[in-house]
Amino acid sequence: MLDKRAQILLKTLVEHYINDGQPVGSRTLSQCSGLDLSPATIRNVMSDLEALGFITSPHTSAGRIPTQRGYRFFVDTLLTVQPMHSQEIQRLKHELRSPDPQELISSAAGMLSELTQFAGLVMIPKRKRIAFKHLEFLPLSEKRILVIIVTTDGNVQNRIILTEKPYSASELVQATNFFNQHYTGFTFEQAQQKLHEELKQMQSDMTRLMAAALDASGKALDEDKDNVVISGERNLLQVDDLSTNVTSLRKLFEIFERRTSLMQLLDNSQRAEGIQIFIGGESGYLPLDECSMVTAPYEADGQVVGTLGVIGPTRMAYERVIPIVDITAKLLSNALSNT
Template sequence: MMLDKRAQILLKTLIEQHIYDGQPVGSRTLSQSSGLDLSPASIRNTMKDLEDLGFITSPHTSAGRIPTQLGYRLFVDSLLTVKPLDDKAIRSLKDQMNIGDNKKIISNAADILSTLTHFAGVVLIPKAKKTTFKHLEFIGLSEKKILVIIVTNDGNVQNRIVMTEKHYTHDDLVEATNYFNHNFSGNTFAKVKDTLVDELSKMHADMIKLMTAAIEVGNDVISPESESIVITGQNNLIQSEELAKNISSLRKIFEIFEKRTALMKLLDQSQLGEGIQIFIGNESGYSSLDECSLITSPYETDGEIVGTLGVIGPTRMAYERVIPIVDITAKLLSNALSQH
């Protein structure tokens, strides 16, 4: 929706002032801060027009105005002046990011987001690629203890010890090893499990137990259970003046953090967009976040988008500061993961 230059300046000034102090903004403040040479009557008329268009609203207890979700949307889309981080800050973030393995790097990214913004930082962890096993071997350690060695297609080697009810001879273990590798090498253990169900009737009982044990430890190695999302700084939202006023709303926000499914879906959807995505209030599609804004950005590994990170805070946030933090954190995370 097009606004004339004067209305744009007044709306921008009003939103920036409200973000700064959280108070409704009156005509006198706008006259002093906007830099426009307008009479109080002209400012009031423009404010009335902006209110009629749905960009601002007047709380019952004040003569001043505050921005609506529609006002914030126009602000971030057309009026916002972003404040990029300086080189020193970026170098500091890069040093913090490049610590530990990939799991630690992702955790560091979430910590950076929450620490710098004082809101909640979230990172959607990359979906694990389907890993297959290349080679499996059974080695007897003692009468009822067997070492299972699993080599995956990406060169990862894992060892697991299986306790058995009976003693398997060396020949038994060689037979099982050869059978497994000949029939199933190159498959995921999930597929092996499905296929093996049809084969079990052809094996004797002792071999069935050994094959079943192999599948169980294989699933543990190749498909370990792990969190799909990292969330840090949730308690920062308790300190938010806007959110703390409404305990019921705050409880709903924490429920979405606890259940995670809806948040993961939202982050997954935002991954389809290019660059920074901003969801203000009910734009997220989840009533639990009606009083929040979510700023996200996808991140990459070797040029391929693998996940999303972002910040959740109140709609009254310093967008000009938070947006570049999300943007540079995504870029630094991409670089760090690509180098590991």
């Protein structure tokens, strides 16, 4: 679509605008592009780029700034990614050392925010990845039973279930032994399916008790987790491109609060391979044209289990943010696989 000369000028313009936030004029492009072109030729190329929708002229300046389409072409075609500094990589490795998966996820979100000075977020693995390690029934009163749920990720939950009939202590021991013998290592969904298939082979009273325990387990696992960990949202208040738009910034923080749209976006990113970049309104989920998101999936034991990323201004240093997101995803994958 663009010849080499137009690509070089567009790349120069985008890089300068990202660096200082000021509209870029023909004189700057003439000095910094490395092209031996007259001011008139540069102005003609700029007019062509503007007609194609890659750049636009703010009303208050003779210079140009990139549009969403210009950023997209820059990121897809012209960007030169800068490798992370070795000190930053070593620091990431140091922070992502923990036997606790939840602590690893929180650390990853915090490091994404700290290294980019934007908002870092990590989608927590879905419940279906978590399996039962141990379950125990303890009597509280005639029809109130405490269920202790331990999952393979180290999570422990206590839930009280109310039963239609009283259970003796020996019956609860029998139920505990039965569950741990037949359901240890099963995910929540697998346990439900197995229970459904074996209904006719089990005593009805025990069936009801198991069903109540699985229902309590599902609610416990849902309540125990936020779907996504977010760190550094307040960094966005310091970004000039965002902080001046109070109404839109409020909408963005509402999304951080509700998190539903973020989850949909991260879930979609999880199905893709490698780095995904959403610029402005491309995603359909972010409320700001001035806002972009860079994401990457992460794994545990060879399976993709979630997505992490950074939300910041459209005018971000993509060449620096992309490797930070990419390497954080790889290091988190390695850490989770070794827990």
